[in-house]
Amino acid sequence: MKKLKIILGVGLLAVAGYFTVAADHIDAPAVMGGSSDITDYFAFQGQDNNNIVFVANVQGLLAPGSATSSATFDENVMIEFNIDTNADAVEDLVIQAVPRDGKMYFFGPYQPNSTGISSTIKSEALATSVNISQYGGAAAISNSSVSGIKAFAGPRDDPFFFDFAQYSEIIAGNATSFNNPGSDTFAGTNVMSIVVEVPKALLGGSGSINTWVESKRK
Amino acid sequence: MKSIKILLTATCLSVFLFNCSEDDVNDRNFATSPEGEPIEQFDGTYTLEDQMARPAxxxxxxxxxxxxxxxxxxxxxxxxxxxxxxxxxxxxxxxxxxxxxxxxxxxxxxxxxxxxxxxxxxxxxxxxxxxxxxxxxxxxxxxxxxxxxxxxxxxxxxxxxxxxTNDNVDANDKPFLNSFPYLASPW
Structure with missing residues (x-):
């Protein structure tokens, strides 16, 4: 059974590596399958309607078992949540997540020292930290009473769903339509996930924001 | 009584010294805990490698x-x-x-x-x-x-x-959670 899972996992990676189509999984040669490869991004109102939740996933298509248990966040890679509050597609606020010695540290939301390609960390902006959750263990959650920010970092089920194998067949000219029922190519795979829930008051309070997530390497 | 004074002085001195050293580490870009203790150093410049917003x-x-x-x-x-x-x-x-x-x-x-x-x-x-x-x-x-x-x-x-216009995969393979961290536990 375990062997079958491993074979399925390897087969999935081979298919995925060939077609490179997904939410953002393995989207480009330079980051494909590496520690900075963002697979997906979500932003939504939290269970508490006063909060917004940001979810960034990296390192997709992890098979259950050893592939997931050995996956780690790269200490040289920052995940930066960019927030534009005045509709010019330039970040006015950032939330930076950086792993160090088994913990994920969260800075912000704060106005960054500079915008764009390069980032530094303003250490005074530290908002919270959380133990990186272990595969097979309970989810470790931090809930800062000072900043009102909740945080999680660790392996999770990949929340993305898509019959990406059949889409690839259509794009390749081998099929003319989707199947019914379809088959979720991402079923049974895991990602490394960072979840941070932030009071709306720290993001401008009302109106709309534009947001995107970046991985940046030291 | 004298020994108490010495003790108090020593305590004050150590608090003072601790504060000095804390300032020093802040200058070197250490983050500090809510209790004011230095935690980790977060120096360096990070350069963009991957980004996304809307899916796919x-x-x-x-x-x-x-x-x-x-x-x-x-x-x-x-x-x-x-x-x-x-x-x-x-x-x-x-x-x-x-x-x-x-x-x-x-x-x-x-x-x-x-x-x-x-x-x-x-x-x-x-x-x-x-x-x-x-x-x-x-x-x-x-x-x-x-x-x-x-x-x-x-x-x-x-x-x-x-x-x-429909891949006929309409939901995730595991139910999501209603509360933080919302994503399902890993397989």
């Missing part, structure tokens, strides 16, 4: 030779750099494209897509599309692929190319 934009609309470039182009510069190639890609995917269910012609639709940011409402419902609200966020359960397929292939009424 790079994978669907960016040509194979430009995917790394897209990942390292700032959102404010994406429109001028990628709109025309996005429009060509849209018309290659769907040569019959006129407008879509949002009423956007090819140039307007790809102008929206090329600046890859996710708009999120702070005033209420957040969803990619729920039948009423459009692009006010993205929840875990949103069937974003069907929305994008519909906008690419579905035509002005969403009725064109029915075999291409």
């Amino acid at each position: 934009i790079n994978t669907v609309f960016v040509n194979s030779g430009s995917k790394d470039t897209f990942n390292t182009t700032l959102p404010a510069d994406m429109g001028s750099a990628f709109q025309s190639s996005f429009e060509a890609k849209l018309l290659a995917l769907n040569p019959g494209y006129t407008t879509n269910a949002l009423g956007l012609d090819a140039a307007t639709f790809t102008t929206v897509l090329a600046t890859d940011v996710l708009t999120v409402s702070l005033d209420g419902t957040t969803t990619f599309f729920d039948g009423t609200n459009v692009l006010t966020g993205r929840t875990l359960a949103d069937d974003v692929i069907n929305v994008e397929l519909l906008l690419i292939f579905g035509g002005p009424m969403g009725a064109d190319n029915p075999g291409l």
Whole structure:
């Protein structure tokens, strides 16, 4: 059974590596399958309607078992949540997540020292930290009473769903339509996930924001 | 009594020294805990490698030779750099494209897509599309692929190319949680 899972996992990676189509999984040669490869991004109102939740996933298509248990966040890679509050597609606020010695540290939301390609960390902006959750263990959650920010970092089920194998067949000219029922190519795979829930008051309070997530390497 | 004084002086001195050293470490960009203790050093410059906002934009609309470039182009510069190639890609995917269910012609639709940011409402419902609200966020359960397929292939009424507008995978393979951290535990 375990062997079958491993074979399925390897087969999935081979298919995925060939077609490179997904939410953002393995989207480009330079980051494909590496520690900075963002697979997906979500932003939504939290269970508490006063909060917004940001979810960034990296390192997709992890098979259950050893592939997931050995996956780690790269200490040289920052995940930066960019927030534009005045509709010019330039970040006015950032939330930076950086792993160090088994913990994920969260800075912000704060106005960054500079915008764009390069980032530094303003250490005074530290908002919270959380133990990186272990595969097979309970989810470790931090809930800062000072900043009102909740945080999680660790392996999770990949929340993305898509019959990406059949889409690839259509794009390749081998099929003319989707199947019914379809088959979720991402079923049974895991990602490394960072979840941070932030009071709306720290993001401008009302109106709309534009947001995107970046991985940046030291 | 004298020994108490000495003790107090020593305590004050150590507090003073501790504060001095704390200032020193802050100068070297250590983060400090709420209790004021130095934790870790976070020096250095971090450089962009990957980015995303709306799902599947790079994978669907960016040509194979430009995917790394897209990942390292700032959102404010994406429109001028990628709109025309996005429009060509849209018309290659769907040569019959006129407008879509949002009423956007090819140039307007790809102008929206090329600046890859996710708009999120702070005033209420957040969803990619729920039948009423459009692009006010993205929840875990949103069937974003069907929305994008519909906008690419579905035509002005969403009725064109029915075999291409629904992948018939409508939900995740594990239920999401109602509370933080929302994502399901790993397999």
